[in-house]
Amino acid sequence: MGVVASAPAKIILFGEHFVVYGEPAIVTAIDRRASVKIQNRDDHKLRFHSTTLKYVGQFEKNVFKVERGDEREARIKFEPVKQAVESVLEKHGERVGLDIEINSSIPIGAGLGSSAAVVAASTAAAGALLNVKLSREDIFRITLETEKIVHGNASGIDPAVSTFGGAILFQADTGFKPLDAKVDVPIVVGDTGVERSTKAQVEKFRTALQEYPRIVENVMRAGREIVLRAVDAFKENDLETLGDLMNINHFLLCGVGISHESLDRLANAARRAGALGAKLTGAGGGGCVIALSKEEKLQTVLEAIQAAGGRSFTARKTDEGVRIDQS
Numbered sequence: 016m017g018v019v020a021s022a023p024a025k026i027i028l029f030g031e032h033f034v035v036y037g038e039p040a041i042v043t044a045i046d047r048r049a050s051v052k053i054q055n056r057d058d059h060k061l062r063f064h065s066t067t068l069k070y071v072g073q074f075e076k077n078v079f080k081v082e083r084g085d086e087r088e089a090r091i092k093f094e095p096v097k098q099a100v101e102s103v104l105e106k107h108g109e110r111v112g113l114d115i116e117i118n119s120s121i122p123i124g125a126g127l128g129s130s131a132a133v134v135a136a137s138t139a140a141a142g143a144l145l146n147v148k149l150s151r152e153d154i155f156r157i158t159l160e161t162e163k164i165v166h167g168n169a170s171g172i173d174p175a176v177s178t179f180g181g182a183i184l185f186q187a188d189t190g191f192k193p194l195d196a197k198v199d200v201p202i203v204v205g206d207t208g209v210e211r212s213t214k215a216q217v218e219k220f221r222t223a224l225q226e227y228p229r230i231v232e233n234v235m236r237a238g239r240e241i242v243l244r245a246v247d248a249f250k251e252n253d254l255e256t257l258g259d260l261m262n263i264n265h266f267l268l269c270g271v272g273i274s275h276e277s278l279d280r281l282a283n284a285a286r287r288a289g290a291l292g293a294k295l296t297g298a299g300g301g302g303c304v305i306a307l308s309k310e311e312k313l314q315t316v317l318e319a320i321q322a323a324g325g326r327s328f329t330a331r332k333t334d335e336g337v338r339i340d341q342s
């Protein structure tokens with residue numbers, strides 16, 4: 016019994032880093048999901064079990080006890096989910112104990128929004144189990160607040176994509192707009208397995224901007240043009256142009272020191288294998304590349320990325336945001 020909810024991963028198609036300085040970005044949900052099952056308990060504890068990470072632990076009020084896995088790591092992973100579930104419990108009015116089981120097919124710490132997907136799914140599942148009516152807006156807000164507290168990252172891209180799904184045009188001053196993108200977007204995601212820190216990468220970009228303001232401002236202006244051109248290409252179902260734009264976007268990021276040799280290696284392998292375009296996605300410095308590919312080339316591109324040392328999987332844009340899968 017209990018309730019199962021799930022939410023999708025995200026990729027940034029265009030505009031990472033420049034988006035921090037007010038430029039537009041295009042992001043999309045992909046068909047890799049985090050799934051969370053929540054059941055009632057007959058005590059007041061919140062007990063977490065991540066089948067993916069093999070961590071088990073419980074919170075009794077604010078005291079955390081680990082049953083399996085590294086205590087510090089487990090706490091860091093479970094804390095945001097606890098915060099979100101507690102916001103739902105507050106709306107519910109009565110403190111009850113819950114068993115929370117997390118099962119995700121989204122690579123962790125690779126810039127694919129796994130933490131926001133887990134939090135959005137947990138919020139929806141807790142709401143459904145406790146009969147607390149939550150709109151998508153509510154789920155977005157709770158997920159965003161949690162991300163802000165835990166990661167200090169306020170852009171809101173991950174919570175928006177995990178909650179609403181689909182392709183989204185985002186800009187700081189205008190917010191989120193669903194993108195007219197009926198086109199299927201066949202992507203191969205290649206994970207370098209190289210750890211990186213979003214904070215350190217954002218800092219690196221800031222340093223480049225401070226050192227060479229007139230040059231990097233022009234790089235960002237080019238980034239904006241890429242996004243504007245991509246919006247049209249989506250409308251026209253023009254995959255070739257989207258591929259070209261991905262390449263240009265990648266090399267702009269390379270130019271300002273945001274890439275990594277592992278990312279360049281996987282992106283090059285994808286292009287050589289016939290991808291229409293490839294770029295790093297997210298913070299760079301490690302993490303993932305995305306390669307856009309015609310249907311008939313997907314498998315070749317997937318294998319080429321593997322041969323170049325990456326873990327790869329195919330992904331598609333999905334319009335399915337957070338949803339209840341079983342109640």
Ligand code: PMV
Pocket residue numbers: 030031032033034035125126127128168169170172213216217296297298299302
């Ligand atoms: O790799 P991620 O998902 O942490 O992406 C970071 C994206 C940046 O544009 C670099 C930062 C941001 O907050 O938008």
